Amino acid sequence: MVDTCSLIQVPSQGRKFTWTNNRRRGHVSAVLNRSFCNEAWISYFQECHQFVLQRVASDHAPILVVSEGSERPKNCPFRFQRFWTDHEDYLNAVQSSWENDIPGSPMMVMAQKLKRLKVFLRSWAKENFSNFNLEMMEAKKCMEEIQTVIDRDGISDSIYAKEADAKTKYLKALQNYEKLWAEKSRSRWRDQGDRCSKFFHILVKIRRMKNSIKSLRTVDGTLISEYVAGYYEHFHKEWDRGRLDGIPSDSEIKSAVWDLDPDSAPGPDGFPRAFYKSCWDIISSDVCKAIRWFSRTGYMPYGINNNFLILVSARISVLLNGGPVGYFGVEKGLRQGDPISPMLFIIAEEVLCRGLSELLAKNSIKALSGPRGAIIPTHILFADYVFIFSNASIRLGVSALLGKPLSILEVFWCRPDFSWIKLNVDGCSLGNPGNSGAGGVFRNHRGLVVGSFKKFLGVHTNYYTEFTALMEGILKAKELQVDALWIEMDSVAMVVALQSKSIPWFVLQDWLSVKDYLNSINWKITHCFREANCIADFLAKAVAKSRNSDVNISFPPHIRSEIAHDAESRPRFRFI
Incomplete structure (x- = not known):
């Protein structure tokens, strides 16, 4: 219904849950009430969000939808529009501005020409492009x-x-x-x-x-813009950055520029990668001189931002609700979001691809068979995913001959390291959709149970139940103040979704409530076979049948035996 009517969920603030059954035993809380709007509503109320208020006489919390307009900055930066390049007079306009010489170092010349070009293109665009x-x-x-x-x-x-x-x-x-x-x-x-x-x-x-920041203030009352800029400046100065000592040639610089994504967002100077490609014959000389000058001197004049980020380290200005605040240099090692990260990622992919090809040539791995004359790939790269197609018989030592009996795989429940707590969690839906429940058990490095829970979730599908069970387990870990958490599930989809942070909308609020907690601790999530997740599976099925939620469960004898089985590192068996 939501997709059919093209509805959009309104962002929520305030209390987490909107409904509770108000029971002392078997207490259940859930997000049953949500606010939705259509595209026309957002056009009139672009800053709307909902507040979940206190419950008084009803099981349901009242929801107040408000629209609070945030102040728009007056210093919105210049933005180069790609469709300008389609105009017949575009290159002549750039040429007329760029050809006038400016004295100074190559880096300063490049920066001043870009600054002058912004002013010129603003007026040129107003004359040539109407509303x-x-x-x-x-x-x-x-x-x-x-x-x-x-x-x-x-x-x-x-x-x-x-x-x-x-x-x-x-x-x-x-x-x-x-x-x-x-x-x-x-x-x-x-x-x-x-x-x-x-x-x-x-x-x-x-x-x-979603991106609008409406209220943010530190304990000492620091203004929002000062706090944001200060935070990111400190963030990027925690460690010294490495230097790139080699002086690139003109062809290397052009190759790097051509490898940049022309459709990616522009930097704080407002010029996207498409600008450099479209005007390369005009600006190439100044760009190459500026990059080589920086490579020789290692000095970036203060106040200069650059868009040829693959070869030159950047200075950063934080955009707050569309306007720039703060200005500082990057002095930290590489991490996600740094301009050179894509290059290192591509290098790592290349090493992996060559390694797989070498293994295939040595017959260490066996490619899948296909139609006669067809080329069968051993691997495919898509975005940041790697798909490997291989016959697993060599790795497992199993004969690939037809008619060979299935192998028996030993499955172990692995203990966590000292000071870590391991959470095994599972969800169960009897009917898909049907009565569903979530169950989880926390164990220490000795395999001893330090906490457990089972929670009835109502009537839901398996997909919903698995995600909700995962969120419930993380919330329980937060309540137990676990600071080193190993999550283990038998659902590959859940593990991949959490690792890639592809969180569905129905648990997005739960995810946002635990995201800060996860960022503050050491944690990881891995997949296991169902044989190693039998305790959580028992709890999820039991609560789906009984509908009675509970914590710190008193386990029946056969489950206590399974817990001891895991603690002694004895195997279970899986036929493959």
């Missing part, structure tokens, strides 16, 4: 008037030519309108909605609503 929304409506109105005349009076050569001109003008205006909103939405999908315009409008409004 796209108004232009599109006027072109559409003109086309409709001509077609009305054709319907009334018939067509002639002159009217036919006018209609053709009107259609051309309308299609051009529509293309410009789409390009503008496609860039604002930062989406690469081109196959959604009515000519994509409505689709991109919705994406832009949702992103602005």
Whole structure:
């Protein structure tokens, strides 16, 4: 229903749960009430969110939907629009601004020319590109008037030519309108909605609503912008960065620029990677001189930002609700988000690919068989995923001959390291959908139980139950103040989803409530076979049948025996 009606969930603040059964035993709390809106609502109330208020007389908490407009910054930075490059006079405009010489070091020359070009392009764009929304409506109105005349009076050569001109003008205006909103939405999908315009409008409004920071203040009363800039400056100065000592050649610099994603978001200077590609013949000399100058001196003049980030370390300005605050240099080692990280990732992928090819050549791994004459890949790379296609018989020492009996695999429950706590968690739905429950058990490095829970979740599917069980386990770990947590589940989908942070909407609020806790501790999540997760499986099935939630369960004799079995590191068996 939500997808069919194109509804969007309103961000929530305040209390976590919106309903409780108000029972002392078998207490259940859940998020049953949510606020949804459509695209038209967001257009009028772009800063809306919901507050979950206190429950008084009802089991349900009242929900208050409000719209509080945050102050928009007056210093919104320059943004280069990619559709400018389609204009016939674009390169001449850049050339006229760039060719005037500026004295100073190569890096300073490059920065000052970019700064001067921003001012020039602002005025040039205003002269050559009108209001796209108004232009599109006027072109559409003109086309409709001509077609009305054709319907009334018939067509002639002159009217036919006018209609053709009107259609051309309308299609051009529509293309410009789409390009503008496609860039604002930062989406690469081109196959959604009515000519994509409505689709991109919705994406832009949702992103602005979610990313808007409405209130943030430190204990000592520091203003929001000072706090944000100070935090990131400290964050990027924790460790010294490594230096790149080699001086690149012109061809290496051009190759690096050409490898950059032209559709990625621009830096604080407002120029995206597409700008450098489109004007390379004009600006290449200054760009290469600036990069080589930095490589020789290792000095970046204060106040200069750069967009050729793959070879030059960056200075950072934090954007707060669309306006820049703070300005500081990067002095930390590489991590996700650093400009050189994609290069190192590609190098690691290349090493892995060559290693797999070498293993195949040595017959250490066996490729899957396919149709005669077809090339069967051993691996495929997609984004940050690696898919390896191999016959596992060599690794397991099992004969690949047909008719060979199945192998028996020993499955162990592994103890956690000292000071770590291991959580085995599982969900169960009797009927899919049907009565469902979550169960989990916490054990220390000796295999002794230090906590357990089982919770009835109502009528849900297996997918919902597994995710909810995982969130319940993390919440219980937070209550137990576990500071080193090993989560183990027998659901591959749950493990992959949490590792990649692909959290579905129905547990997103739970995830946000435990995200800070997980960031403050050491934790990991791994997959296990069901044979190693039998305790959690028992608890989930038991509560789904009995509907009685509980904590610190008193286990029956056969489950106590299974716990001792795990603590003694004895195997269970799985047929494969």
